Amino acid sequence: MPESAESPRGALSRQRIIRAAVELIERDGSDAVSMRRVAAALGVGTMSLYNHVPNKAALLDGVAEFIMADMAFAADPDAAWQDQTRALARTFRDIALRYPRSVLVVTTRQPRSTVGLQPVEIALAAVRKAGFDDRVAVRLVRTFVGFILGSLIHQVSVAEAGTAGLDAVDKAALVAALEQAQYTNVRDLLPVLAEHDHDGDFEFGLELLIGAMQSLPRDG
The missing domain is CATH 1.10.10.60 (Homeodomain-like)
Structure with a gap:
């Protein structure tokens, strides 16, 4: 009611x-x-x-601010930049999983308050402190946001597919079609493709990105 x-x-x-x-x-x-x-x-x-x-625009701006303000960033400013990056990425992912549809609203609206820009300030501070120049710092933050949102969309799509996903298809017919198309790699890895370890996939991608960051030139 x-x-x-x-x-x-x-x-x-x-x-x-x-x-x-x-x-x-x-x-x-x-x-x-x-x-x-x-x-x-x-x-x-x-x-x-x-x-x-x-108006509605102000309403959606308020939604974006609400989501950003709910991010309880706990990254230790004195910690190594790698650990700060992990903490920030995990926090963003947690909030994205809590409000998956609202987070997409956040990404389509420019923040109009200091509340909405707080997570951006924290993320930029972490990468600049690590010695990355200004342009690289911005690109790194955007790359991590893209990675987190991509993993969110994948996880939500798998959840919404439910039994209509790969587990529900006629395996024999699919294998036959793959063999006919000579998609041998997909055929061989079907059992692995059917698995969905979202947390494991996220942590793998996170460490991959951090490893790539370490190879980038930095000041000092």
Whole structure:
């Protein structure tokens, strides 16, 4: 049952509106978000939202800030840059798994507050402290974000496929088709391809990237 604006949880506020939008995005996707639907979820009139959030764009900006602010970055600034990188990447992945659909909203909107830019500041500080020049520092941060989002999309797609994935296909027919197409490597590795160790894959990729970083030139 929708909660009223005067429910025990408190009066209508920007924070409650943003949280309702996040819940709606996680359930139905960002395309489903509208001021009307958020108001309905809160059990209030649509016009009452405009006292706190002027429009849908501001609502989505608020969602992006909410997600970024929820990242509890615990990287020790005195730790080696490799350890800082691991901590930051794992934290970003954790929040991405908690809010997979909302994180995609974050990536499509420019942060408009210091709250939204805090994780970027921490990540850039870590790579610059390691001695990478400015352009490389920015590219490294973008590369890690791309890697984390890619692993998230893969994990979510596997989960949503469920029994419709590789495990559910007719193995004999698939092997025959692969042999006919001379896809011998795919045929030989079908059992491995059917496995999904998301945590293991992420850690493997993370260490691969850190190893690549170590080979890049640095100042000092």
